Amino acid sequence: MITRVATEQDLEILLEFEQGIVTAERPFNSTLKDGKIHYYDLLHLIQSEDSLVLVTEDNNEVIASGYAKIKQTENNYSDFETYAYLGFMYVKPEHRGKGVNKLILDELIGWAKSKDIHEIRLDVYAQNESALKAYEKAGFESLIVTMRMKT
Template structure:
């Protein structure tokens, strides 16, 4: 594997992160018939970079951005045992770098930041038909929790 480093995202990364966002959309479009056509925006990337309750990181190989992810400190529902949790999003690895466990490096870095913030729980959303992502998250230690269902009417 190439020498991969993890660092905090910054505004100089914006152009590449916008490309990554469209990569996420392209990967998820076949998994979700409810997604609209054309270019979609999931994230407010400048806010992710600057928000105090978000740790937004990138994976870098030889000065090239090859992956991303963030952890947002979020309030839990009042009936959960942990008052706050870390919500993970925007996990993306460039196709040419997949299979090298870069997502694990990103997840491990986010988990370590969450521990520094004294969080006791991490959550994320993944499409139920995204078998490769589910396998990767389960290998990292995540377990399935709640299933979101919908119907066209």
């Protein structure tokens, strides 16, 4: 397995991964619209100086993805001005449980550190126990739980 920077030539498979993420998240979020939706502007993320999109290949097949994006804090009370936001974490189902996500996480975290960024954040649904466990195992801890109510 190798992890590499995504290119525009990867867009077709990355768009498939995006729909895989949407499908996996639908049970956790009843507010998602029906049909195909897009969370990311993948081309922009690939081309941006402030983000890194990675893919992992196994036998020349792209099997996983993830990105890190440098963001500015939206407040003036944190002890950091920028942070790396991680997203688009996807591993094809047949490759899960083999440490592929950890490979991507490690690369993204290393990239953030190379940019002198030491605050790293991501979002995960509270009910997504397998993802929570994976991120906790990688060193992440819960910070805020967003509550909602539909009236």
